[in-house]
Amino acid sequence: MTNKTMQILHGIEAELDGILLERQKELEVIFQEVETAKTIEDEAKVLAVKAKQDNKPKVFAQANQDLRTAQDIKTFHLNKIEEMEAEPFVSEAEYNHFTRMIKDELDHLNNESKEKAGALLKELVQIKEDFEPVIQEGQELLHKLQHTLYKNRAETTTATGTKVHLDSLENKYRDYSLINWLKHTTNGHGALQLQQHAEKGEDK
Incomplete structure (x- = not known):
């Protein structure tokens, strides 16, 4: 019975790990967007400096616009990451469901072991x-x-x-x-x- 209970608990753990992995994949996509925005931001900074040195106001203005856009996108994604990391990975119903499953298995084993x-x-x-x-x-x-x-x-x-x-x-x-x-x-x-x-x- 102990082995059976462990197998069931390992199965539940696999489900929970699957939920964590899915959220991690979602976060990795957004992290990649942040990295892309950072690259554009760095390129825009370099271009703005060069445009200023070359006395090219239109290029300078466009570079600054690209820089602000990249910064806004980066901030947006970072805020999204912060929100996703703070919010629960499971709903209240899922939380109660998994809690009940785990406790039911432990109760069953506990009662059987008490008898033994x-x-x-x-x-x-x-x-x-x-x-x-x-x-x-x-x-x-x-x-x-x-x-x-x-x-x-x-x-x-x-x-x-x-x-x-x-x-x-x-x-x-x-x-x-x-x-x-x-x-x-x-x-x-x-x-x-x-x-x-x-x-x-x-x-x-």
Whole structure:
């Protein structure tokens, strides 16, 4: 399911990239118009300077007219580019459409994954419930073996001759790493919600 969702999201991404690419193509056409206007502007400046040097008023006037026209065209296109870059690339309806598509896919995967995680959590809860009483029984047996049968009180004698009980001398099973992890994982509000979600899935 995860792969399918990723494929769908990649498909949506391709659509969005297509919209961006189309806008970029439109902008490139206008950028080219700006470059053309700049070229005409530069040529008109050179021609105006030369006409002034050669004392050709009509050529000078025409060059200045061409210069202003090129500047106006360049300004027009630059303003158009600024407007296009500022305006949204998609309409409100398209925005809502893509938002709904993405969230629907994530919701579908999220709900399916919750059911799977809830089922796994339920198994962990069962392991914990099965394991805890067994560990407790084992600890009680070790205690009986040491204290009742072996007559060892888990004590040591100090330099002054006083007997002191030490927990480190108790014959205990001390690897609680799994049971502690199970308690940490299966307790809490989030774990309860997952279990409830899994139970709802079973009731369907």
